Amino acid sequence: MTKSLLLAASLLTATMQLQASEPLAYQFDGPYVFDSPAISKTATQTDKPQTAYWICNAKLHSSVVSNNSLKRPDNCGQLPEPQLSDAIKQVMPDSYRGVNNVVALSDVHGQYDVLISLLKNQKIIDADNNWAFGDGHMVITGDMFDRGDKINEVLWFVYQLDKQAKAAGGMLHLLMGNHEQMVLGGDLRYVHERYDLASELMAKSNDELYGADTEIGQWLRSKHTLVKINDVLYMHGGISSEWLDRGLTIAQANKLFRDNIGKPKSELKQDELLNFLFYGNGPTWYRGYFKDNFTEAELDKILAYFKVNHITVGHTSQKQVLGLFNNKVIAIDSSIKLGKQGELLLIENNQFSRGLFDGARKPL
Template identity: 60%
Template sequence: MNKILILATLTLMLSTQVSFADANEAKYKSTPALGSIFDGPYLFDQSSNQQTRQAYWICANALLTTALDKGQLHRPSGCGQLPEPTLNPKAKNIAANTFTHVSKIVALSDVHGQFDVLITLLKNQKIIDEYNNWAYGTGHMVMTGDMFDRGHQVNEVLWFMYKLDKQASDAGGKLHLLMGNHEQMVMRGDLRYVNERYHTAERLLERSYDELYDKTSEIGQWLRSKHTIVKINDSLFLHGGISGEWVDRKLTLDKANQIYRANIDKSKAEIKSDDLLNFLFLGEGPTWFRGYFEDDYQESEIDRILAYFDVKHIVVGHTSQTRVLGLFHNKVLAVDSSIKNGKSGELLLITPNGDQDTLTRGLYDGSRVTL
């Protein structure tokens, strides 16, 4: 009797374990908690003939493909409102990293996949029109990094910015898309903050998330052409901040931006083994530094950095605030307004006005307040 009871118990335990395993596998395959997944497009270099390229789409958890049509992507029918981008043959061109005589500048940061909040903010502030097209004329727009991770509409944000990049240039303006620490993390395979939505694309395309944006992908090539730091008029723009160590190392924008592009795909171990790369990509480097927001940070250190770059302002994201904030008599301008929370956000407007720039907070409802 005891043997029969033991055998029955073991059978029940084994059956339960198999059921749990099946349930977990089914959950991974169908992602029922997220419902039907719509994602894409993903476009990769597959042959020397660009017109034979295939775009990949996730439509209701199914993988579909469409052919590239003279540089235009068309989503499959019944595939929701996924982006239908027109490819930009100049998307991978490397721009200058210093600009002067720019008539107006708008800056924001840390969107983290919150496409709807981004669109509402830009539309209410008249940076884009009602059809989500560039409406800022010859002005320059700076996104100081961190489009990736956390939120569920990263791909929508990326393709929107890809479109805006061309439209701004065509209008005589400029989009500056700067690399943040989360862009760097994704490209070197640090995927701790990737939204669950993208597991479906990984599985169906048989690529890890970082490989969806690798050197063979349209978006990946575009991102790898971008700077990490730019200087516009008398303002310096970057993700985290410039520490005094940068000045001590006598680094230049040209050299640093070239190093970032050349080493963006290296592993963390490779980066840490090189002293300069370890500084630039990690620790107190420009995409991670948060020193300006520490209580004991000295304004004299800011003055030293401003003098080194010959600028009046340093514009940064990375460290979350509830609003666009000016520190040290507006020498540091913080533009991470917590868009990543998916509720609202702000942007910074800079208008040259003689020796004194006009600094304005652009609020979520479309109103503006002098900083």
């Protein structure tokens, strides 16, 4: 046998061994919904042609989106079949008053099963995974991407919840975390190996699977990085005193994030303001509240600047939802990312409580 044939045989054997060692579930993925290339200049947002791509038994399938509905191919497991919506891709206000009930959580990182159990046990969703929080507001302070192996399940579930919340008179606020920014910008260090197959079969890098020409990518690009509800300001990492020195408003920052998310790190770092917002002491990376040298006096200045009494953040992992500085800072990254359990924050008529994984609630 020639050297080239030996090499080919060796590669084939290695590929077969890799596929054999993969969990069966990893051979199913999607859907990835793309705008079709040839879009008429007269096409409206509602009649634009779209194509859905599915991976079933490690093979690529496609289907045309019809009437905003997706139908997965036969023998394709339990992959999501979302009903698409243009309404949830509109940029919404970033400040709200008079909201009686708020639930907040963070850093899901692809842990779909933990997320579903937590929300069911706390009666935020019903037995069929549908919105059950009425006119309440849900805030997810970023980091659905990376680490875990059910990213698309999480994304499509939250997409549907966004649609259902609006229909019920409520609201879902999905905020961008540092891992959303990383993936959309091409920093793929923490992407789970499950998604290597999609990139291979579709000949696209993981960030391209959520590009501006995709349904999920457009939805994500419409979202804020900070939102203010009643007297609470929410974001992924935190607000540093450097923000105050720059005199930024929430609206200014949200627009800059939306306009520039997806740009590579090298480009963002060339702009001094964008370098601050996307990195270092910016609101998706800052961890200063958890350091010994951070003082309540510094925090009070930040709260006064935004005219709020509380700041709620994820990003810095805790064992539970945690209140600091007499609940002026509330940390809601309860380590859902570990895939075992998690908590959420509930605010009901200005009363703060921890929503535990088993459904119980405790005052914060």
